Each structure stands twice: as C-alpha cells, then as structure tokens.
Amino acid sequence: MKIGELAGRTGLNTSAIRYYETVGLLAAPYRTGGQRRYPDETIYRVLLIRFASEMGFTLDEIKLFLNGLREDAPVGPRWRKLAHRKIEEVERTIQRSQQLKALLEHLLQCRCATLRVCVERLSLSRDLKQFSDTRRGRKATMPC
Amino acid sequence: MKIGELAGRTGLNTSAIRYYETVGLLAAPYRTGGQRRYPDETIYRVLLIRFASEMGFTLDEIKLFLNGLREDAPVGPRWRKLAHRKIEEVERTIQRSQQLKALLEHLLQCRCATLRVCVERLSLSRDLKQFSDTRRGRKATMPC
DNA sequence: CTAAAAGTTAAAGTCAACTTTAAGTCAAGA
DNA sequence: TCTTGACTTAAAGTTGACTTTAACTTTTAG
Numbered sequence: 001m002k003i004g005e006l007a008g009r010t011g012l013n014t015s016a017i018r019y020y021e022t023v024g025l026l027a028a029p030y031r032t033g034g035q036r037r038y039p040d041e042t043i044y045r046v047l048l049i050r051f052a053s054e055m056g057f058t059l060d061e062i063k064l065f066l067n068g069l070r071e072d073a074p075v076g077p078r079w080r081k082l083a084h085r086k087i088e089e090v091e092r093t094i095q096r097s098q099q100l101k102a103l104l105e106h107l108l109q110c111r112c113a114t115l116r117v118c119v120e121r122l123s124l125s126r127d128l129k130q131f132s133d134t135r136r137g138r139k140a141t142m143p144c
Numbered sequence: 145m146k147i148g149e150l151a152g153r154t155g156l157n158t159s160a161i162r163y164y165e166t167v168g169l170l171a172a173p174y175r176t177g178g179q180r181r182y183p184d185e186t187i188y189r190v191l192l193i194r195f196a197s198e199m200g201f202t203l204d205e206i207k208l209f210l211n212g213l214r215e216d217a218p219v220g221p222r223w224r225k226l227a228h229r230k231i232e233e234v235e236r237t238i239q240r241s242q243q244l245k246a247l248l249e250h251l252l253q254c255r256c257a258t259l260r261v262c263v264e265r266l267s268l269s270r271d272l273k274q275f276s277d278t279r280r281g282r283k284a285t286m287p288c
Numbered sequence: 289c290t291a292a293a294a295g296t297t298a299a300a301g302t303c304a305a306c307t308t309t310a311a312g313t314c315a316a317g318a
Numbered sequence: 319t320c321t322t323g324a325c326t327t328a329a330a331g332t333t334g335a336c337t338t339t340a341a342c343t344t345t346t347a348g
Contacts, residue, residue, distance in 0.1 A: 002345095004294065014295085015337055023335090033344055035295050055244045059335070083248045090245045094238055100199045101234045104227045148324060158325085159307055167305090177314060179325055203305070 001038045010046040017046065025049055025063055056093075061086075145182045154190040161190065169193055169207055200237075205230075 007014045020026040026045065029036045045066070052062045061082075068079035151158045164170040170189065173180045189210070196206045205226075212223035 002295080013337075016335080018296090019336060033295090035344070053335085055240060080252060083252050087245055087248050090241050090248070094241045094245070096199060097234050097238045097241070101231055101238070104231050104234070108224060108227050146324075157307075160305080162326090163306060177325090179314070197305090 001040065001042070003036050003038070006038050006042060006046065009043055010050055012046065012050060020046075020049065020059075023059055023063070025059060025066070057086075145184065145186070147180045147182070150182050150186060150190065153187055154194055156190065156194060164190075164193065164203075167203055167207075169203060169210070201230075 003014045003017055007017055010017075017026065021028055026042070026049075029038050029042070031037060048066075049059075049062055052065070053059065057065070064082060065079070068076060068082060145153075147158045147161055151161055154161075161170065165172055170186070170193075173182050173186070175181060192210075193203075193206055196209070197203065201209070208226060209223070212220065212226060
C-alpha cells in the first residue's frame, strides 16, 4: 500500500504519516524506488494512533502506550500503570465536563436580573470556589 | 490592585494578564504612573476566564461569551445559541471519554493472548469502526 | 512516450496561548 | 537616598502537531 492509500483509509494527510515516522510512532517501511510501501496491518496501528490522538493523548503518550505493547506479550505492569493514570485523568475530564454542562444549563434557565451577576456569583460559589478560596478566606452566597 | 496581586489572587502570571489585555479579553485599566491598577471586580472576570479556559474554551470563545453578557441584560438569543452549541460539544466529549475509559478498563482485564491483537480488534470493532467503515465495507468481529 | 499525478526531502511556516528577554521605569522600605 | 523588587514595553521564543513549500523523482494512464 502506498502512503496515499494509507492516508486515505485512515483519514489523515500523507504529511501526518511521514511526520509520525519521523517522531518514531511508525517504523520506516519497506520501499520500492524510494517510495514507502506499507503492509495492510499498518492501517490498524495508524487508526489507533488517530483515535488516541483525538482522545487527547499526546504523541509521546501514544508512543509510550504502543511501545508498551510492542512485544506481542500480555500486558505488563508499566503499561498497567500508564493505563490507570490515564483512566484517572479521563475520569477527571468527565467530571469537569459534567460540571460545565450543569453550569451552562443553569445559565440558560436561571432568572437572574442580569446574566453578569449570575455568572459571577455562580462562578465564585461553585467551580471557581476552589481558586478564590485557596487564595482568600472568601465566603460566597448561592447565586440566582 | 496592582497586576501582581491580581495575578496572585487568580493563579495566573502577570504576563498572562497583560496578554489577555492585548487580545481584548480584559479592558485596559486605569493607571497610575504608567502602572495598571485594577478594581476588585476584575478578579471575578479573570477567574471566570481561567475557569473557562481550563474547561477547554478557546480565548476567542470566551471573548464571545463574555461579550454576550457585557450589557448587563438578561440572556440573549445569541448567547443562548452559543451555550447550546457548547453543551452539545461537552456532551460529545463526555461520551468519547466514557468510551475511552471503557476501552482502557477492558484492556486492563481482558485475557487476549497478545495485547496487540486485542487492541487491534477492539479498535476496529468499536471506537475506530466509524473511521474504517466509512472508508471500506469492512466487517469486524468482537474482540477477545 | 509523455503528461499528470503521486511520491521524495529538508526546512520553514502555522496556530494558540502564553512566556521570556532586553532594556529600561516606578514604588516602598531602611 | 539608595536599593530592591515590581512594573513597563516590544519583540522574539516556546510547544505540539502538523502543514506548506520548493525543488525534485517515480509511477501510471492514455
């Protein structure tokens, strides 16, 4: 498979695939006449990279994960640790996103006189509480 | 309040605050002897900016949202639309994160002979299905 | 055979959101 | 008064993940 087809099938640009090679995410493939030829299985690897990258993994993280499973062996402790850390991170993401969703939904339906007041109070009393409270012994009232 | 105190109370660097001014997120404040002096209420605005930015809003989005509520008036249709769009986006984030969490948890406990095979099958059959399926009429089997 | 499409490289460019640097000016305490 | 620390600016640097460009070669369809 040529680089163009690999790119097409994985939804990336050829430049991205070459870039992955330079940063060590993809091995340099066999070449004919100077041009890269990929085996079919490379698709899976690239798709996995794309998925992980869209999930917010950095390319370095992805490299770590993929190297962890390079050896066709059952999952090792290093990989487990990585996975556990990432799961915790993802859980935090989910929690914060749910907070934000709640905040936005509240703002859409609340009956504050002015949105500005509402936002400021809401922010102080809820999600921003952590920031301001750790800095000053500030008491916030419930908004709206 | 001098810029250093504002920075300290909001957990940002002074350079970030000056940067927010240059991009129009913060109004240029009153000055004495060339130095910026902020009123207390600016803290709320900066905290709000920090929160939104940590939630993944771009500074341009934040500017839009803040401009939307600049006029001390109840929430307008423009702002509503923005909020609705953002809620949908956040919902997608939550869903994908939950998928990723499930994937990682599966990988931690599955009994595949090799993790590599497991990942490839999992990826194809679940989360990556969308990518490959839209490109080729590929059928994937359940992993592990 | 030839023209166009697709491939190659190294190096520079892009984007957001800042930070750092250089070269100063201002403020506060001893 | 002097010194230190905080402030000022404009401009350049940083980071990650690519993309674009320029100049060229290889492959493929007609």
